[in-house]
Amino acid sequence: LKPIIWNDDKNTLTLLDQSALPFETTYVELKDPEGISSAIKLMKVRGAPAIGITAAYGMVTALTSDTPETLEEAIEKLTKAKKVLDQARPTAVNLTWATSNMLNNAKKYVEQGEAKSVNELILLLKRDAKKIFDDELEAELQMGIYGLEKINDGDTILTQCNAGGLATGTGLGTALAPVKVAHMLGIKVSVIAPETRPWLQGSRLTVYELMTDGIPVTLIADTAVGLVMYKGMVNSVMVGADRILSDGHVFNKIGTFKEAVIAHELGIPFYALAPISTFDLKSRVEDVKIEERDPDEVRTIRGIPIAPEGVKVYNPVFDVTPPKYVTAIITEKGIIYPPFDKNIRKIVEK
Amino acid sequence: LKPIIWNDDKNTLTLLDQSALPFETTYVELKDPEGISSAIKLMKVRGAPAIGITAAYGMVTALTSDTPETLEEAIEKLTKAKKVLDQARPTAVNLTWATSNMLNNAKKYVEQGEAKSVNELILLLKRDAKKIFDDELEAELQMGIYGLEKINDGDTILTQCNAGGLATGTGLGTALAPVKVAHMLGIKVSVIAPETRPWLQGSRLTVYELMTDGIPVTLIADTAVGLVMYKGMVNSVMVGADRILSDGHVFNKIGTFKEAVIAHELGIPFYALAPISTFDLKSRVEDVKIEERDPDEVRTIRGIPIAPEGVKVYNPVFDVTPPKYVTAIITEKGIIYPPFDKNIRKIVEK
Incomplete structure (x- = not known):
């Protein structure tokens, strides 16, 4: 790719x-x-x-x-x-x-x-x-190599959106870097990609990217994320991040929070992967405004209406995952474990 | 309606x-x-x-x-x-x-x-x-009246799929019955409806039905169910059920489980609403096969492709919510509370 x-x-x-x-x-x-x-x-x-x-x-x-x-x-x-x-x-x-x-x-x-x-x-x-x-x-590559220690042969990784090599331009990506490095090394690994409405980055991009690289991928509707974890089909969750606060709150594509909560409840590790440039050590969680986008993104799909005209819509772009649900944050400088309010600064400022 | x-x-x-x-x-x-x-x-x-x-x-x-x-x-x-x-x-x-x-x-x-x-x-x-x-x-109507005791003036209810009056033919419905009865009685109540991919019963039917009845409704993508609960926009979750076992396992439309887990984690009540005919007192949870449907339901929306051709898909129709996450089950014979393994038989067999 x-x-x-x-x-x-x-x-x-x-x-x-x-x-x-x-x-x-x-x-x-x-x-x-x-x-x-x-x-x-x-x-x-x-x-x-x-x-x-x-x-x-x-x-x-x-x-x-x-x-x-x-x-x-x-x-x-x-x-x-x-x-x-x-x-x-x-x-x-x-x-x-x-x-x-x-x-x-x-x-x-x-x-x-x-x-x-x-x-x-x-x-x-x-x-x-x-x-x-x-x-x-x-x-x-560094994130991929650090992340590799969280992947066992035969693992299936649940992701969200597209935090892959299409988004970064390198062909590797952030959340998908460990999967791709594992695949290059001959470690058997597969991915479950939720479609990620409203923009469908999962079905359009993540699936395309992994199929191109020859990595086994299964597409699911966003509604099925719970069941695949409940049925034991997921070994770990790996997602990207748009912004990570100093206390470990992770802002990422809408839908990430639900994966984190369910993973936590079922004892499945949840990893956020992001470069150091993603960390915002100044803002508090209350200060970060969650951007909302055009309601028509939810009312239509590829221009085709799927809901009654004029229906009221709430269309937030990202959600926030509290540190409690985050097993570790994987960066190019190493893996950050809880307590995040101490350990994030140690790595980011070093 | x-x-x-x-x-x-x-x-x-x-x-x-x-x-x-x-x-x-x-x-x-x-x-x-x-x-x-x-x-x-x-x-x-x-x-x-x-x-x-x-x-x-x-x-x-x-x-x-x-x-x-x-x-x-x-x-x-x-x-x-x-x-x-x-x-x-x-x-x-x-x-x-x-x-x-x-x-x-x-x-x-x-x-x-x-x-x-x-x-x-x-x-x-x-x-x-x-x-x-x-x-x-x-x-x-009975379910609606029993459910009314779980609704306060000004409440917003999160639902899933369409367990409304379109599905039952009466115009009232199961999960939506308390909302409709409340609305008829002049109690202020509104609904958040997730679109419910792959079939979009939420955006196509629930939204239509509530708009027709003049009940305020907001459509969200399935990815946003976590955030609306996290942000305190939801007072309770009310869903229908396809099958309820004697120990309280609730089988319902795919996506229900994630709502239940997040509601439980955040202290939001989760109610399943279903007539007595929904109870299956014989099967164990391991015995119930989760039906899978045509992969093209996920690969396309209203006939329009949204994913690479031939991508592998897992398309389960329903999921299972363990009794731990269910606050109560509302039936036409009354409300059933935990411990479900005792109390379900009491109501169903009476």
């Missing part, structure tokens, strides 16, 4: 078109910031880390698609490209982080004389974009 | 076409066993009690649509009508129960001389069909 490929010979970026998944596997080849911005806007690429990587390469193409004469002109082009890219998804933190990072690096290289020509600047920026990708992959 | 209406002046049965809900509210008027059998087959009417009532009136129409000359001929016509009706849904127990009941009654009336003419026989069978409807409504 390769959602993002940089073609260094042609200076183009090939993206697996995620907006067409899982019905069509098509790739788009992009050569300039405008095309890349449009691909981000049209959700051909999605997931915070994947958008960051894509945007970083988008900055590179500002200089390769129409190569400037001078370094001054190069900085102008990069400044303009940043604007074009940033407006693609105005709320995506990773996007502006990546474009700011690339622009600031470029300015530094020019000011400090590290880049003496436009070509040298392009090489340095290519290296930086690759580093964003490599750092992400490295962190995920 | 009137899903089944017998028009005594015209000898016709009017059914709310449930196969078109919630997108179209249309009624079909039927006058003979063939038409009624076809309506059952096409799921224009569904739900065990509703099918039973419909089939009973189907037997009546065997004699009203083309009135026979003799009582002998009448019994022949009823025997034929039973065959036509029974084949509409071969696994529906209520269907064959209702048609057998009507045919046996008819034979008895003729043999014992209670019906001295075809017209007298028609009147007696109309009375019997009406009694099936009335007994159902009476039982549901």
Whole structure:
């Protein structure tokens, strides 16, 4: 699974078109910031880390698609490209982080004389974009390796949503990293993927991703998460996280909380997998607002109505799992066990 | 809400076409066993009690649509009508129960001389069909009245699937009976309805039914059941049941178990509502096979694919909630509290 490929010979970026998944596997080849911005806007690429990587390469193409004469002109082009890219998804933190990072690096290289020509600047920026990708992959590999200690041969893992390599752009992922590392090492492992309404990331993306990698996966309706645990079909639960507080409260895709409570009740381990960048050591649980999205996401599926018109809908995007239900948090710096209010700071701040 | 209406002046049965809900509210008027059998087959009417009532009136129409000359001929016509009706849904127990009941009654009336003419026989069978409807409504009203003691003014009830008046044909229902009785009495009550994948009975039927009755209802994705309870938006959970064992294990629509576990964990009461006929005092929990349905129900929604073709699916129809998570069982004979292994027999066998 390769959602993002940089073609260094042609200076183009090939993206697996995620907006067409899982019905069509098509790739788009992009050569300039405008095309890349449009691909981000049209959700051909999605997931915070994947958008960051894509945007970083988008900055590179500002200089390769129409190569400037001078370094001054190069900085102008990069400044303009940043604007074009940033407006693609105005709320995506990773996007502006990546474009700011690339622009600031470029300015530094020019000011400090590290880049003496436009070509040298392009090489340095290519290296930086690759580093964003490599750092992400490295962190995920680490999570995968740490997580491996929680997987036994023959295990079945219940997940939620898509915290896989499509979302991160590396092909590996966070919650799915241990499963993929295990599979690479020849350890027998399979996954149960709940469809994850309303957006169906489970049925559309997780299932696609695992089938592509040859890892056995079974799709269930969200209603069946309880029964599969009750029937002993699940050895552990592994999910991603959108935000983890210093006391161990885990914010993740809606539906995570129910898996955690049932797992806890039935003695099944529940693991959240997330990079250190996910931790928010400042907010308290009461401070975090749970975003609500368009009611039509629940009233329709792929544009087809499934409920009476105008029905009142509550459509929260994520839920919060209290630390009591979390067996451990797996990061690229190691596994964090309870008591979380002590141990999270130890790892995050080290 | 009137899903089944017998028009005594015209000898016709009017059914709310449930196969078109919630997108179209249309009624079909039927006058003979063939038409009624076809309506059952096409799921224009569904739900065990509703099918039973419909089939009973189907037997009546065997004699009203083309009135026979003799009582002998009448019994022949009823025997034929039973065959036509029974084949509409071969696994529906209520269907064959209702048609057998009507045919046996008819034979008895003729043999014992209670019906001295075809017209007298028609009147007696109309009375019997009406009694099936009335007994159902009476039982549901009783459940509603018993359940009322668990509802406070301003309460919000979380349910699952559709255990409402559409399924029973009376317009009242089982799990929704207390809510409807409360609403009739001017007690403020609202409902949160999970969509209930894969069949979406929540978004298609429960929501339609409550909107029709003017009872406030909020639709959620199945993934959001945990969060609504966590956020204190739910005062109690009320669900129906397909089968209840003598020790209190409740078999109900897939997704019920997760609601029960979370409610238990958060101190929210969980009630199963079901008539005495739902109790199975013979089986042990290990003996009950959980039916699995067509994987395409999970792979598609209203015919539209939502997952990669050929993905492996586990699609169980119901799950089992152990007695530990059940606060009480509300029946037409009263409320049953733990210890269920003692108290269920007391009520059911009395």
